[in-house]
Amino acid sequence: MIDLYYWGTPNGLKITIALEEMELDYQVFPINILENDQFQPDFLRISPNNKIPAIVDQDGPNHQSISIFESGAILQYLGRKTELFYPKDEQSRVEVEQWLMWQMGGFGPMLGQNHHFSRFAPERIAYATDRYVNETKRLYKVLDQQLIGQDYVAGEYSIADMAIFPWVKRYEWQQINLEDYPNVKAYMERIEERPAVQKALAIQV
Known part of the structure; x- marks a missing residue:
């Protein structure tokens, strides 16, 4: 347990x-x-x-x-x-790990700052908001490019996708239009259809 x-x-x-x-x-x-x-x-x-x-x-x-x-x-x-x-062979594992670290070190923290300055800061600070919105857009472009010709960031569905999906799920908080990132949009729809993901999304606390 x-x-x-x-x-x-x-x-x-x-x-x-x-x-x-x-x-x-x-x-x-x-x-x-x-x-x-x-x-x-x-x-x-x-x-x-x-x-x-x-x-x-x-x-x-x-x-x-x-x-x-x-x-x-x-x-x-x-x-x-x-x-x-989480693949066992080194080449595939490194591919998963680098996208997991991309999420941990960049995508999550930058989108988190976007959330803060766009939604929760007690006063609007244009420089900070613009900085994090622009960085968010850059990172979405990186993700969109990575998904060209493949369903998931490391080829097969992996823990890296489990890390990325929840942050994209809040795209509306981030001043992002998913229509501008068609591969990301399809990726989100693909993951959200998974039964296990549906169960996780249903958890309420």
Whole structure:
């Protein structure tokens, strides 16, 4: 059994998608980031950076419990644990990892800043908003180019797609018109049709 410490953010959705796709047993423990649950001592022992998601796998390596924070690390761990959606051969694995790191290091953080300055900042700061909207558009173009002639970013459906999809899901928050990125639009529709993704999207906390 895997304990998932979760809130309904793009990073949280990555892990529910993975758990559903990999058909792992899990239970959800809501961490309400709007009420600062992420700063509670019990949660900080699992996720010292006070961010969701985090997991505790009761049946980890050598049948010992293990806790993991950071969504990318969780995806890699689950991929290794199940041998699903994370190739074993080095060339294919590197292809998946570089797109996972692209999401973790650029796509997610830049879109997150876009969300903040476009929707939540107490005052509009034109320079900041324009900077992150423009960077968001650049990253969408990179993704659109990568999807030319293939269904998924690394060829086969993988943990990299599970990481990217939840952030594109909020494209309307980002001043993005998906019609400008036809390959991304088709990619989103393709992933959203997957039964496991539908189950993950239905989780309400």
